[in-house]
Amino acid sequence: MKTFQLTAEPRTDLGKKATKALRKENKIPVVLNGGEIVNLPYEKALKPGEKLVEIGNGKGLVTTDLVVTQDAVRKLVYTPDIFAIELTVNGETRMAVLKDIQFHPVKDTILHMDLLEVTDKKPVTIEVPVQLEGHAEGVKAGGKLNLSMKKIRVKAVYTEIPERVVINVDHLGLGKTLQIGELHFDGLELMNAKNAVVCAVQLTRAARGAQANAQ
Template identity: 30%
Template sequence: MAASYELKASARDRVGKGAARTLRREGLLPAVIYGDKKPALPITISMKETTLTLQKGGFLTHIGIVDLDGEKHQVIAKDFQLHPVRDTVLHVDFLRVAKGATLTVDLPVHFLNEEECPGIKKGGVLNIVRHTVEMTVPADNIPEALEIDLLKAQPGDSLHISAVKLPEGCHPTITDRDFTIATIAAPAGVQETDDEAPEEVAEETSE
Protein backbone atom coordinates (compact mmCIF):
# COMPACT_ATOMS: atom_id res chain seq x y z
CA MET A 1 0.00 0.00 0.00
CA ALA A 2 1.45 3.37 -0.99
CA ALA A 3 1.85 6.05 1.66
CA SER A 4 0.66 9.56 0.87
CA TYR A 5 2.93 11.36 3.35
CA GLU A 6 5.94 10.80 5.60
CA LEU A 7 6.68 12.53 8.90
CA LYS A 8 9.95 12.46 10.81
CA ALA A 9 9.57 11.62 14.51
CA SER A 10 11.61 11.21 17.67
CA ALA A 11 10.85 9.23 20.79
CA ARG A 12 9.20 11.28 23.53
CA ASP A 13 10.19 10.73 27.15
CA ARG A 14 8.43 13.77 28.61
CA VAL A 15 4.71 13.54 29.33
CA GLY A 16 2.07 15.80 30.84
CA LYS A 17 0.64 19.21 29.97
CA GLY A 18 3.75 21.13 30.96
CA ALA A 19 5.99 18.97 28.78
CA ALA A 20 3.53 19.29 25.87
CA ARG A 21 3.56 23.08 26.11
CA THR A 22 7.36 23.06 26.11
CA LEU A 23 7.42 20.87 22.99
CA ARG A 24 5.01 23.18 21.15
CA ARG A 25 7.17 26.20 21.96
CA GLU A 26 10.00 24.28 20.28
CA GLY A 27 7.88 23.72 17.15
CA LEU A 28 7.12 20.10 18.00
CA LEU A 29 3.88 18.19 18.59
CA PRO A 30 3.26 15.36 21.04
CA ALA A 31 1.81 12.30 19.34
CA VAL A 32 1.41 8.57 19.90
CA ILE A 33 1.55 5.45 17.72
CA TYR A 34 -0.61 2.56 18.98
CA GLY A 35 -2.35 -0.61 17.84
CA ASP A 36 -1.43 -3.89 16.09
CA LYS A 37 -1.03 -5.53 19.54
CA LYS A 38 2.20 -3.61 20.17
CA PRO A 39 3.11 -1.14 22.93
CA ALA A 40 2.13 2.49 22.42
CA LEU A 41 5.00 4.75 21.35
CA PRO A 42 4.94 8.36 22.57
CA ILE A 43 6.64 10.49 19.90
CA THR A 44 7.22 14.06 18.81
CA ILE A 45 6.65 15.29 15.25
CA SER A 46 7.18 18.60 13.48
CA MET A 47 4.30 21.03 14.02
CA LYS A 48 4.96 22.69 10.64
CA GLU A 49 5.13 19.47 8.60
CA THR A 50 2.10 17.98 10.35
CA THR A 51 0.05 21.13 9.77
CA LEU A 52 0.98 21.15 6.07
CA THR A 53 0.01 17.47 5.78
CA LEU A 54 -3.31 18.13 7.53
CA GLN A 55 -4.10 21.08 5.24
CA LYS A 56 -3.69 18.91 2.13
CA GLY A 57 -6.87 17.03 3.12
CA GLY A 58 -7.62 13.37 3.70
CA PHE A 59 -5.49 13.21 6.84
CA LEU A 60 -7.86 10.72 8.51
CA THR A 61 -8.26 8.53 5.41
CA HIS A 62 -4.73 8.38 3.96
CA ILE A 63 -2.00 5.95 4.88
CA GLY A 64 1.21 7.61 6.02
CA ILE A 65 4.70 6.77 7.22
CA VAL A 66 6.12 7.93 10.53
CA ASP A 67 9.90 7.65 10.47
CA LEU A 68 10.83 7.18 14.14
CA ASP A 69 14.59 7.62 14.39
CA GLY A 70 15.10 5.58 11.21
CA GLU A 71 12.41 2.95 11.89
CA LYS A 72 9.45 3.43 9.56
CA HIS A 73 5.94 2.81 10.87
CA GLN A 74 2.98 2.56 8.49
CA VAL A 75 0.09 4.42 10.10
CA ILE A 76 -3.21 6.18 9.65
CA ALA A 77 -4.18 9.19 11.75
CA LYS A 78 -7.19 8.26 13.88
CA ASP A 79 -7.65 11.53 15.75
CA PHE A 80 -6.10 14.94 16.22
CA GLN A 81 -6.72 17.68 18.75
CA LEU A 82 -7.00 21.35 17.75
CA HIS A 83 -6.60 24.45 19.88
CA PRO A 84 -10.12 25.75 20.64
CA VAL A 85 -9.25 29.34 19.68
CA ARG A 86 -6.22 29.36 17.38
CA ASP A 87 -7.22 26.14 15.55
CA THR A 88 -3.62 24.91 15.62
CA VAL A 89 -2.80 21.20 16.00
CA LEU A 90 -2.09 20.14 19.59
CA HIS A 91 -1.82 16.33 19.46
CA VAL A 92 -2.14 13.44 16.98
CA ASP A 93 -3.05 9.77 17.51
CA PHE A 94 -1.66 7.37 14.89
CA LEU A 95 -2.85 3.78 14.43
CA ARG A 96 -0.38 1.19 13.13
CA VAL A 97 -1.53 -0.36 9.86
CA ALA A 98 -0.55 -3.99 9.32
CA LYS A 99 -0.41 -5.63 5.89
CA GLY A 100 -3.84 -6.89 4.84
CA ALA A 101 -5.61 -4.93 7.59
CA THR A 102 -9.08 -3.44 7.37
CA LEU A 103 -9.89 -0.04 8.83
CA THR A 104 -12.96 1.89 9.90
CA VAL A 105 -12.96 5.39 8.42
CA ASP A 106 -15.46 8.18 7.76
CA LEU A 107 -15.60 8.73 4.00
CA PRO A 108 -16.95 12.01 2.61
CA VAL A 109 -19.91 11.90 0.22
CA HIS A 110 -19.57 13.65 -3.15
CA PHE A 111 -22.61 14.41 -5.31
CA LEU A 112 -22.23 14.22 -9.08
CA ASN A 113 -24.20 16.09 -11.76
CA GLU A 114 -25.85 18.44 -9.28
CA GLU A 115 -26.30 21.12 -11.97
CA GLU A 116 -28.01 18.61 -14.29
CA CYS A 117 -30.22 17.07 -11.57
CA PRO A 118 -33.85 17.19 -12.81
CA GLY A 119 -35.18 17.39 -9.26
CA ILE A 120 -33.13 20.51 -8.55
CA LYS A 121 -33.97 22.02 -11.93
CA LYS A 122 -37.66 21.68 -11.04
CA GLY A 123 -37.14 23.72 -7.88
CA GLY A 124 -36.20 20.97 -5.46
CA VAL A 125 -33.41 21.32 -2.91
CA LEU A 126 -30.64 18.84 -2.15
CA ASN A 127 -30.94 18.00 1.55
CA ILE A 128 -27.78 16.21 2.73
CA VAL A 129 -28.51 13.92 5.67
CA ARG A 130 -25.01 12.43 5.92
CA HIS A 131 -21.93 14.35 4.78
CA THR A 132 -19.79 11.34 5.70
CA VAL A 133 -20.45 7.61 5.98
CA GLU A 134 -18.59 5.31 8.36
CA MET A 135 -17.12 2.49 6.28
CA THR A 136 -15.01 -0.62 6.76
CA VAL A 137 -12.33 -0.52 4.07
CA PRO A 138 -9.15 -2.40 3.11
CA ALA A 139 -6.10 -0.48 4.28
CA ASP A 140 -4.44 -0.82 0.88
CA ASN A 141 -7.44 0.55 -1.04
CA ILE A 142 -9.10 3.39 0.88
CA PRO A 143 -11.46 5.36 -1.39
CA GLU A 144 -11.17 9.13 -1.47
CA ALA A 145 -14.97 9.49 -1.22
CA LEU A 146 -18.33 7.89 -1.91
CA GLU A 147 -20.10 9.21 -5.01
CA ILE A 148 -23.83 9.62 -5.66
CA ASP A 149 -25.03 10.50 -9.16
CA LEU A 150 -27.96 12.96 -9.17
CA LEU A 151 -28.55 12.77 -12.93
CA LYS A 152 -31.93 11.01 -12.53
CA ALA A 153 -32.99 12.27 -9.10
CA GLN A 154 -36.50 13.77 -9.01
CA PRO A 155 -38.28 15.98 -6.44
CA GLY A 156 -39.18 13.91 -3.38
CA ASP A 157 -36.56 11.23 -4.04
CA SER A 158 -34.59 9.72 -1.15
CA LEU A 159 -31.05 8.62 -1.95
CA HIS A 160 -30.00 5.61 0.10
CA ILE A 161 -26.70 3.81 0.64
CA SER A 162 -27.93 1.20 -1.85
CA ALA A 163 -27.68 3.91 -4.55
CA VAL A 164 -23.92 4.14 -4.02
CA LYS A 165 -21.59 1.98 -6.07
CA LEU A 166 -19.27 0.86 -3.30
CA PRO A 167 -15.60 0.21 -4.08
CA GLU A 168 -14.51 -3.42 -3.85
CA GLY A 169 -14.04 -4.61 -0.28
CA CYS A 170 -15.79 -1.57 1.23
CA HIS A 171 -18.87 -1.92 3.43
CA PRO A 172 -20.87 0.51 5.60
CA THR A 173 -20.68 -0.20 9.31
CA ILE A 174 -24.48 0.17 9.49
CA THR A 175 -25.84 -3.04 8.01
CA ASP A 176 -29.34 -3.37 9.45
CA ARG A 177 -31.05 -0.89 7.13
CA ASP A 178 -30.77 0.94 3.80
CA PHE A 179 -30.10 4.31 5.39
CA THR A 180 -30.68 7.68 3.76
CA ILE A 181 -27.74 9.82 2.65
CA ALA A 182 -29.68 12.67 1.02
CA THR A 183 -33.09 13.68 -0.31
CA ILE A 184 -34.32 15.99 -3.03
CA ALA A 185 -36.82 18.11 -1.12
CA ALA A 186 -39.86 18.91 -3.26
CA PRO A 187 -40.55 22.59 -4.07
CA ALA A 188 -42.85 24.44 -1.71
CA GLY A 189 -46.48 23.67 -2.46
CA VAL A 190 -45.70 20.38 -4.18
CA GLN A 191 -46.95 17.25 -2.42
CA GLU A 192 -44.21 14.93 -1.18
CA THR A 193 -44.00 11.97 -3.54
CA ASP A 194 -42.36 9.71 -1.01
CA ASP A 195 -44.46 9.68 2.15
CA GLU A 196 -41.75 7.87 4.10
CA ALA A 197 -38.95 10.32 3.29
CA PRO A 198 -39.60 12.95 6.01
CA GLU A 199 -39.89 10.29 8.71
CA GLU A 200 -36.69 8.56 7.59
CA VAL A 201 -34.73 11.82 7.44
CA ALA A 202 -35.84 12.60 10.99
CA GLU A 203 -34.66 9.14 12.06
CA GLU A 204 -31.23 9.58 10.44
CA THR A 205 -30.61 13.08 11.79
CA SER A 206 -31.54 12.02 15.31
CA GLU A 207 -28.76 9.41 15.48
Protein backbone atom coordinates in the same frame (compact mmCIF):
# COMPACT_ATOMS: atom_id res chain seq x y z
CA MET B 1 -5.58 7.07 -0.89
CA LYS B 2 -2.76 9.49 -1.43
CA THR B 3 0.39 8.97 0.65
CA PHE B 4 1.66 11.61 3.07
CA GLN B 5 5.25 11.37 4.27
CA LEU B 6 5.79 12.27 7.91
CA THR B 7 8.92 12.10 10.05
CA ALA B 8 8.51 11.90 13.85
CA GLU B 9 10.76 11.66 16.88
CA PRO B 10 10.24 9.30 19.84
CA ARG B 11 8.82 10.99 22.93
CA THR B 12 10.21 9.71 26.22
CA ASP B 13 9.19 12.45 28.68
CA LEU B 14 5.40 12.18 29.09
CA GLY B 15 4.72 14.54 31.98
CA LYS B 16 2.43 17.59 31.83
CA LYS B 17 5.39 19.93 32.15
CA ALA B 18 7.12 18.29 29.19
CA THR B 19 3.91 18.44 27.13
CA LYS B 20 3.52 22.15 27.84
CA ALA B 21 7.14 22.74 26.83
CA LEU B 22 6.59 20.86 23.56
CA ARG B 23 3.63 23.01 22.62
CA LYS B 24 5.61 26.18 23.32
CA GLU B 25 8.12 24.90 20.75
CA ASN B 26 5.33 24.52 18.18
CA LYS B 27 5.44 20.73 18.50
CA ILE B 28 2.62 18.19 18.90
CA PRO B 29 2.50 15.04 21.05
CA VAL B 30 1.36 12.04 19.01
CA VAL B 31 0.38 8.50 19.99
CA LEU B 32 0.74 5.70 17.45
CA ASN B 33 -1.76 2.95 18.25
CA GLY B 34 -2.49 -0.36 16.56
CA GLY B 35 0.93 -1.83 17.20
CA GLU B 36 1.91 -5.38 17.96
CA ILE B 37 -0.20 -7.45 20.38
CA VAL B 38 2.15 -9.49 22.56
CA ASN B 39 1.99 -12.07 25.32
CA LEU B 40 2.70 -10.95 28.88
CA PRO B 41 5.16 -10.87 30.49
CA TYR B 42 6.94 -9.21 27.56
CA GLU B 43 10.63 -9.99 27.64
CA LYS B 44 11.88 -7.99 24.65
CA ALA B 45 13.34 -4.52 25.16
CA LEU B 46 11.04 -1.67 24.16
CA LYS B 47 12.34 0.93 21.72
CA PRO B 48 12.51 4.64 22.69
CA GLY B 49 8.96 6.03 22.89
CA GLU B 50 7.31 2.60 23.06
CA LYS B 51 5.19 1.51 26.01
CA LEU B 52 3.22 -1.60 26.83
CA VAL B 53 -0.50 -1.32 27.57
CA GLU B 54 -2.17 -4.32 29.21
CA ILE B 55 -5.40 -5.26 27.38
CA GLY B 56 -6.39 -8.36 29.37
CA ASN B 57 -6.22 -12.15 28.93
CA GLY B 58 -2.47 -12.06 29.38
CA LYS B 59 -2.02 -9.79 26.36
CA GLY B 60 -0.41 -6.40 25.92
CA LEU B 61 -0.43 -3.79 23.16
CA VAL B 62 2.67 -1.89 22.14
CA THR B 63 1.98 1.81 21.51
CA THR B 64 4.48 4.52 20.62
CA ASP B 65 4.66 8.11 21.88
CA LEU B 66 5.99 10.51 19.28
CA VAL B 67 6.57 14.19 18.56
CA VAL B 68 5.95 16.07 15.30
CA THR B 69 5.96 19.77 14.40
CA GLN B 70 2.88 21.83 13.54
CA ASP B 71 4.36 22.67 10.14
CA ALA B 72 5.03 18.98 9.33
CA VAL B 73 1.34 18.04 9.59
CA ARG B 74 -0.32 21.20 8.27
CA LYS B 75 -1.05 19.74 4.81
CA LEU B 76 -2.20 16.49 6.41
CA VAL B 77 -4.72 18.10 8.75
CA TYR B 78 -6.01 21.29 7.12
CA THR B 79 -7.44 19.61 4.03
CA PRO B 80 -10.61 17.67 3.13
CA ASP B 81 -8.46 14.88 1.68
CA ILE B 82 -7.52 11.69 3.50
CA PHE B 83 -4.09 10.09 3.42
CA ALA B 84 -2.17 6.94 4.17
CA ILE B 85 0.72 8.20 6.28
CA GLU B 86 4.21 6.92 5.59
CA LEU B 87 5.58 7.45 9.09
CA THR B 88 9.33 7.40 9.63
CA VAL B 89 10.81 7.13 13.13
CA ASN B 90 14.54 6.61 13.63
CA GLY B 91 14.91 5.46 10.04
CA GLU B 92 12.13 2.85 10.33
CA THR B 93 8.99 3.38 8.22
CA ARG B 94 5.48 2.24 9.15
CA MET B 95 2.12 2.94 7.56
CA ALA B 96 -0.62 4.71 9.52
CA VAL B 97 -3.81 6.74 9.20
CA LEU B 98 -5.03 9.72 11.18
CA LYS B 99 -7.47 8.43 13.80
CA ASP B 100 -8.21 11.43 16.02
CA ILE B 101 -7.08 15.00 16.55
CA GLN B 102 -7.59 17.59 19.29
CA PHE B 103 -7.54 21.33 18.60
CA HIS B 104 -7.09 24.28 20.94
CA PRO B 105 -10.62 25.67 21.60
CA VAL B 106 -9.58 29.26 20.83
CA LYS B 107 -6.37 29.28 18.77
CA ASP B 108 -7.31 26.29 16.57
CA THR B 109 -3.77 24.95 16.85
CA ILE B 110 -3.29 21.19 17.19
CA LEU B 111 -2.94 19.93 20.77
CA HIS B 112 -2.70 16.18 20.23
CA MET B 113 -2.94 13.56 17.48
CA ASP B 114 -3.72 9.86 17.47
CA LEU B 115 -2.44 7.74 14.60
CA LEU B 116 -3.39 4.14 13.87
CA GLU B 117 -0.81 1.78 12.41
CA VAL B 118 -2.20 -0.14 9.42
CA THR B 119 -1.23 -3.08 7.24
CA ASP B 120 -2.57 -4.55 4.01
CA LYS B 121 -3.92 -7.51 6.02
CA LYS B 122 -6.06 -5.92 8.73
CA PRO B 123 -9.17 -3.80 7.93
CA VAL B 124 -9.42 -0.30 9.36
CA THR B 125 -12.41 2.01 9.80
CA ILE B 126 -12.03 5.55 8.48
CA GLU B 127 -14.20 8.43 7.30
CA VAL B 128 -14.05 9.08 3.55
CA PRO B 129 -15.32 12.26 1.83
CA VAL B 130 -18.48 12.00 -0.31
CA GLN B 131 -18.59 13.33 -3.87
CA LEU B 132 -21.91 13.59 -5.67
CA GLU B 133 -22.01 13.34 -9.45
CA GLY B 134 -24.74 13.63 -12.05
CA HIS B 135 -27.86 15.78 -12.39
CA ALA B 136 -30.73 14.59 -10.21
CA GLU B 137 -34.18 14.25 -11.77
CA GLY B 138 -35.61 16.11 -8.81
CA VAL B 139 -33.30 19.08 -9.42
CA LYS B 140 -34.45 19.21 -13.05
CA ALA B 141 -37.99 19.40 -11.66
CA GLY B 142 -37.08 22.44 -9.56
CA GLY B 143 -35.87 20.81 -6.34
CA LYS B 144 -32.65 21.50 -4.44
CA LEU B 145 -30.00 18.80 -3.87
CA ASN B 146 -28.80 18.73 -0.28
CA LEU B 147 -25.76 16.75 0.92
CA SER B 148 -26.43 15.61 4.50
CA MET B 149 -23.27 13.52 5.02
CA LYS B 150 -19.99 15.02 3.84
CA LYS B 151 -18.15 11.88 4.95
CA ILE B 152 -19.05 8.18 5.20
CA ARG B 153 -17.40 5.70 7.57
CA VAL B 154 -16.00 2.73 5.67
CA LYS B 155 -14.14 -0.40 6.71
CA ALA B 156 -11.48 -2.03 4.52
CA VAL B 157 -7.75 -2.63 4.32
CA TYR B 158 -6.17 0.77 3.84
CA THR B 159 -4.92 -0.07 0.33
CA GLU B 160 -8.56 -0.48 -0.82
CA ILE B 161 -9.88 2.77 0.65
CA PRO B 162 -10.46 5.47 -2.00
CA GLU B 163 -9.74 9.17 -1.63
CA ARG B 164 -13.52 9.74 -1.84
CA VAL B 165 -16.69 7.78 -2.49
CA VAL B 166 -18.48 8.91 -5.65
CA ILE B 167 -22.27 8.67 -5.66
CA ASN B 168 -24.37 9.16 -8.78
CA VAL B 169 -27.64 11.01 -8.16
CA ASP B 170 -29.11 11.05 -11.69
CA HIS B 171 -32.20 9.03 -10.66
CA LEU B 172 -32.89 10.84 -7.37
CA GLY B 173 -36.40 12.25 -7.68
CA LEU B 174 -38.09 15.27 -6.18
CA GLY B 175 -38.58 14.88 -2.43
CA LYS B 176 -36.54 11.64 -2.39
CA THR B 177 -33.63 10.67 -0.16
CA LEU B 178 -30.63 8.40 -0.64
CA GLN B 179 -29.72 6.30 2.40
CA ILE B 180 -26.60 4.37 3.36
CA GLY B 181 -28.43 1.05 2.94
CA GLU B 182 -28.96 1.79 -0.77
CA LEU B 183 -25.24 2.17 -1.48
CA HIS B 184 -22.64 -0.43 -2.38
CA PHE B 185 -18.94 -0.09 -3.16
CA ASP B 186 -16.71 -3.05 -4.03
CA GLY B 187 -14.27 -3.86 -1.25
CA LEU B 188 -15.83 -1.45 1.25
CA GLU B 189 -18.09 -2.14 4.22
CA LEU B 190 -20.22 0.88 5.09
CA MET B 191 -20.33 1.44 8.86
CA ASN B 192 -22.98 4.16 9.20
CA ALA B 193 -26.56 3.29 10.10
CA LYS B 194 -28.40 1.91 7.06
CA ASN B 195 -31.19 4.48 7.42
CA ALA B 196 -28.79 7.43 7.62
CA VAL B 197 -29.56 9.93 4.84
CA VAL B 198 -26.61 10.78 2.62
CA CYS B 199 -28.37 13.27 0.36
CA ALA B 200 -31.86 14.38 -0.61
CA VAL B 201 -33.68 16.47 -3.19
CA GLN B 202 -35.73 18.95 -1.23
CA LEU B 203 -38.94 20.52 -2.45
CA THR B 204 -38.58 24.25 -3.12
CA ARG B 205 -41.38 26.80 -3.30
CA ALA B 206 -41.11 26.82 -7.09
CA ALA B 207 -41.30 23.01 -7.23
CA ARG B 208 -44.37 22.97 -4.97
CA GLY B 209 -46.01 25.52 -7.23
CA ALA B 210 -45.25 23.46 -10.32
CA GLN B 211 -46.68 20.36 -8.66
CA ALA B 212 -49.86 22.20 -7.67
CA ASN B 213 -50.33 23.56 -11.20
CA ALA B 214 -49.86 20.08 -12.66
CA GLN B 215 -52.67 18.65 -10.57
